[in-house]
Amino acid sequence: MIAPRRFLPSIQSLLALEAVERVGSVGAAAEDLALTHSAVSRQLRILQDQLGVELFRRKGKGLSLTQSGVDYARSARGCLQDLARASLKLRAAGSQASLNLAIRPTFGMHWLVPRLRDFAQLHPEITVNLSTRLAPFDLASEGFDAAIHFGEKDWTGMAYMPLATERLIPCCHPDLLPQGEGVAGLLSKPLLHLQNRPGAWEEWFERHGLCAVHLRGMLFDQFAAMAEAAALGFGIALLPDHLAERYFTEDRLRPAWPEYTVAKGQYYLVWAPLQTPGRPLALLLDFLRQSR
CATH class of the missing domain: 3.40.190.10 (Periplasmic binding protein-like II)
Structure with a gap:
């Protein structure tokens, strides 16, 4: 059920408030929205009168938002963004x-x-x-x-x-390939880590019979960024097969271990x-x- 009309301000008023909070002044908001200074001020007054809460205070020739105005503007920004995304999806789909x-x-x-x-x-x-x-x-x-x-x-x-399951394999630039040192040889190289897979390397070493704890190294938020860093020689990355094999085909990465390991999950x-x-x-x- 939609709220009563008295709780639903116009889009123009919300855009004016959001812009003032975002850019810092009525003059800058007017320029941002391609409106006059008086048009933005009028929309703020209409919004304040409709809600019955002080959203701004006069400050010399200008005005500043109250904390209530700031909080409401930030909430309105999320609603406006959701509406814009919905409109974009509708327009794209036709x-x-x-x-x-x-x-x-x-x-x-x-x-x-x-x-x-x-x-x-x-x-x-x-x-x-x-x-x-x-x-x-x-x-x-x-x-x-x-x-x-x-x-x-x-x-x-x-x-x-x-x-699908996920198969992981250590990958690196050819210059970093371990030289006949077995699993322990990987520990002598810099290891790259993924933020949302904490303990992935520790688990991999454990599965290969080696206890390795408190491993450190560069941290990434996505596999793609970590793979690029590995291809540039920053360290060894533990990558899924659907990504690693593309780099193998391009000869930008080499397997640092000959076998894939099925990940948990x-x-x-x-x-x-x-x-x-x-x-x-x-x-x-x-x-x-x-x-x-």
Whole structure:
């Protein structure tokens, strides 16, 4: 249910308040919005009168936002951004149905997107929108139909479809290749680490019979950035097969160990099971089941 009209200010008023908070003055906001100074001031007065809360105070010839005005402007910014994103998605899809997916950057681009090409050929009436996410988020509040999840089935309240396991292999620039030193030889080289995989190297060494603790080295937030650093000779990276093999083909990286190791956890497509999936998501689920 939508709130009563008296609690819903106009878009023009919210844009004026957001701009003043963001750029710091009415004059700068007027320039940012391509409006006159008086037009921005008028929208602020209308908004303040409608809400019945002091949003700004006169300060000489100018004005400054109160803390209430600042807080409201920041909340309004999120709503305006959500509305803009929804409008952009609608405009991009046109009369087509749309499917909004949150993806893991590397797996999404190297494993999922090539498969989506075939899906798009089968269903040209569906526009698939992709957004990358690394930190936890809420599907419903961000408007996603489904998301890629890695790990265990620990995303509460979600339906799961297994997509793929992950095979990892140490990779490095040819100049850093260990010289016949076995597993321990990797410890003599700089090791690169991924923020959302703490302990990945320790686990890898343990699986190969060596206890290695408190390992240090450069830290990255994405596999792609870590792979590039490894290709430039910064250290050895533990990379998934769908990324490593591209670098092997280009001869930018070499395996620092001859075998892949299956990582703990799995890639899943997850979605809210509270209602029957819409047609675009249902078609994608059927497509992925058949293509596994």
